[in-house]
Each structure stands twice: as structure tokens, then as C-alpha cells.
Amino acid sequence: MLVLSSPSGAGKTTLSRKLLEVDPGVELSVSVTTRKQRPGEIDGRDYHFIDAARFDAMVKGGELLEWAQVFGHRYGTPRAPVEAALASGHDVLFDIDWQGTQQLRGAFGTDLVRIFVLPPSMQELERRLRSRGTDSEEVIDSRMRRAASEIGHWGEYDYVLINEDMDECLQEVRTIIEAERLRRDRRPYLFDFVRRLVERPNY
Amino acid sequence: MLVLSSPSGAGKTTLSRKLLEVDPGVELSVSVTTRKQRPGEIDGRDYHFIDAARFDAMVKGGELLEWAQVFGHRYGTPRAPVEAALASGHDVLFDIDWQGTQQLRGAFGTDLVRIFVLPPSMQELERRLRSRGTDSEEVIDSRMRRAASEIGHWGEYDYVLINEDMDECLQEVRTIIEAERLRRDRRPYLFDFVRRLVERPNY
Numbered sequence: 001m002l003v004l005s006s007p008s009g010a011g012k013t014t015l016s017r018k019l020l021e022v023d024p025g026v027e028l029s030v031s032v033t034t035r036k037q038r039p040g041e042i043d044g045r046d047y048h049f050i051d052a053a054r055f056d057a058m059v060k061g062g063e064l065l066e067w068a069q070v071f072g073h074r075y076g077t078p079r080a081p082v083e084a085a086l087a088s089g090h091d092v093l094f095d096i097d098w099q100g101t102q103q104l105r106g107a108f109g110t111d112l113v114r115i116f117v118l119p120p121s122m123q124e125l126e127r128r129l130r131s132r133g134t135d136s137e138e139v140i141d142s143r144m145r146r147a148a149s150e151i152g153h154w155g156e157y158d159y160v161l162i163n164e165d166m167d168e169c170l171q172e173v174r175t176i177i178e179a180e181r182l183r184r185d186r187r188p189y190l191f192d193f194v195r196r197l198v199e200r201p202n203y
Numbered sequence: 204m205l206v207l208s209s210p211s212g213a214g215k216t217t218l219s220r221k222l223l224e225v226d227p228g229v230e231l232s233v234s235v236t237t238r239k240q241r242p243g244e245i246d247g248r249d250y251h252f253i254d255a256a257r258f259d260a261m262v263k264g265g266e267l268l269e270w271a272q273v274f275g276h277r278y279g280t281p282r283a284p285v286e287a288a289l290a291s292g293h294d295v296l297f298d299i300d301w302q303g304t305q306q307l308r309g310a311f312g313t314d315l316v317r318i319f320v321l322p323p324s325m326q327e328l329e330r331r332l333r334s335r336g337t338d339s340e341e342v343i344d345s346r347m348r349r350a351a352s353e354i355g356h357w358g359e360y361d362y363v364l365i366n367e368d369m370d371e372c373l374q375e376v377r378t379i380i381e382a383e384r385l386r387r388d389r390r391p392y393l394f395d396f397v398r399r400l401v402e403r404p405n406y
Binding site: 116118119121122148151152154155157158159160161162172175176178179180182183184187190193194197198 | 319321322324325351354355357358360361362363364365375378379381382383385386387390393396397400401
């Protein structure tokens, strides 16, 4: 399980999409949210857009792995698709913030690989937020403040990348995934391999 | 710091040499040993061949990071070259066994990345040992027994690779090194980067 966190505008969503395109072993966990769909967003791809009553029911029914409130809206990670993906041998990518990361870490420990993506500068972050053209001056201001606060949590991640060049950053994420797949504790079938290896009668 | 361990014949030495060729950021720690130089070995490249008195003096003088006795001969890792390499920003590769790895782990904790290389099969391991043409039947027998015992320590390593194809295995080692360099705790300069990032007066 892989978490990709970053302040809004640092390129996390683009990175996630590109990663899913190039690595068929990775599935995206699509969050549920009570906030309104924005122009360009697709229900079921970017988020599952649900109402407050449905969100409450999911929380009560234990259907969410983690959830948090941000800017008056709630966001959560549905449990069932994650369990299905893991059961089928896929890695799961979470595009969530530090609050969700802390909760998943609590639930999954070191099974969770945490990557934080930093913007090259705050000016560049602001430029990227403005270039979306969807947010008011007030919203951009609050996003920038929230970005600074989100960045304050970089120390809670296993890997920290600076997204200066998107392709380079994508390659770094892929390298991390490939290396993590080689970790002993992620290759349980090695137990059998080693057992057969040393079972030779002569040694 | 990177440890590459494997039973003799699993390809560790070839892997190490190839890695040094392709990655200029890596320096090899050359061990000292009291055993005799074998045909084809070069003093200062494969080992520093020293006598028992010199070895004793190094142990007493605290000049070895770790040492162990194997088949009646002693092997050790000189401290000074490792410290010099690390000070100059290089990664250090250790081509040592599980005993040395345990000692280095005790001294350096998670600064040490441990990779274990398994042979594809014991038959293949025996074939590789015989193809050297340097060892007697008795020595090959004892090497095979030692291999089985060495393999028993695979569970003490961070990464475990199967050396079926040398180029693939080398690529896996390189991927691990690249990913480990992206870990937050190996990028201390990020502290300054993040501090400057969020120091903007407006956020």
C-alpha cells in the first residue's frame, strides 16, 4: 500500500494518474467525499461524491478505513475496494493528506509506504493553483495556508520527493515501488523458496 | 551503507564489481583477511592480505568496524576508509557475511541497508563453485554446507534477491540503492529546503 501526499497543486493527482497508466500492478483507492463535484472532475474517478447521510452511514458501518474533515467537507477511504485489490495481489495507491496517512499508518503499520511530494517553491505552487482557473482569490489564499500546514507534516513520510520535473518525479515514485516490492517482508513466497533450497539431503 | 551478502558462489562478488563500474557514487569497503591470496585475487582489490600479528593489532587498536573467524581465517572491515568515503558523500558497499552484517547493524542501525542474494538452486550454486576450478572436493563440500548455513540468515536482511540472471539482479540492486537515496532520513538537506519553502511571510 502506497500513500502519495502533497499540498494541493504540487502535482500529486497528475503523478497518480500517470503512475496508474504505466504500472498495471497498481490500483487507485478512490475516496468518498461530501463536497461538491468541481468542473472537470468525474464521479468514480476523482472521488465518489456522496451526501452527508451516506457518509454517516459508512462511518457507522465501519466501511471507511480512515476519514477526516477539511474545509467543512468530509473525505474518507472505502474499505472494501482496498481489501479486494490487496486480495488480488495488486498494490493500492492512496491519494490522501497527512490526516488520512496517520490513520492508515495506525491501521497498517509498515505495510504502508508513505511518499510526500514537495513543490519546488511556494511561488510555483501558487502559479499552479491559479492556472487551474477554478478557484476564487479567497480559496487560493486558504489553499496556500493549508499547503504550508500540510508541508509541515513532511517529516512523517518514508520518502520525500521534490516535484521539479513531473517525469523525473514519476520515475522516482516507480523506483520506490520497485524497490519496496523487493523487500523481504513483502515477498512471503520466499519462505517456501528458501525451504526448498536448503532441503537438499546432502547439505 | 549497503551490505551485499550471499553464500559463496551466488554471484555476490561479480554483482559488487559490476555495481562499482556503473555507479560512481558507490565505493567498496575492502576487507582485511589473514587467509592466503588465491590465484586471480589482487591484494587491495579483493582483500588486503595481512598476517595474524597485524590483524591482532588492528583489533586492539579499534581499527576494525567488525571482524569474524571463518574456516580458521579471520576477516575484518577497516574503519578508516569507510569513514572517509561517508565523509565525502559516497555510499559504501560491504561484501561481507551474516556475522559482519550483524555487527555493522549493531553499530549503524538503519543507516545500513542489507541485501541478501540467493542462488536460484543449490545445484546451480555447486556448479558455479566447481567452475572456478580452484577448490578441492573437500573444500567444495564444506563451502556447500556453509552456504546452507549462510542462507539460513536470509531473514535478517532488508531485501532478498534471487540471482537467476546477473543483469536483472544488478538492476534490482541499483533500484534499491536509488530508492534508498530518496528516503527522508537519508536527505538531511531537505530540512533546509522545507524551512525556506514555508518561510514565506504570507503563509
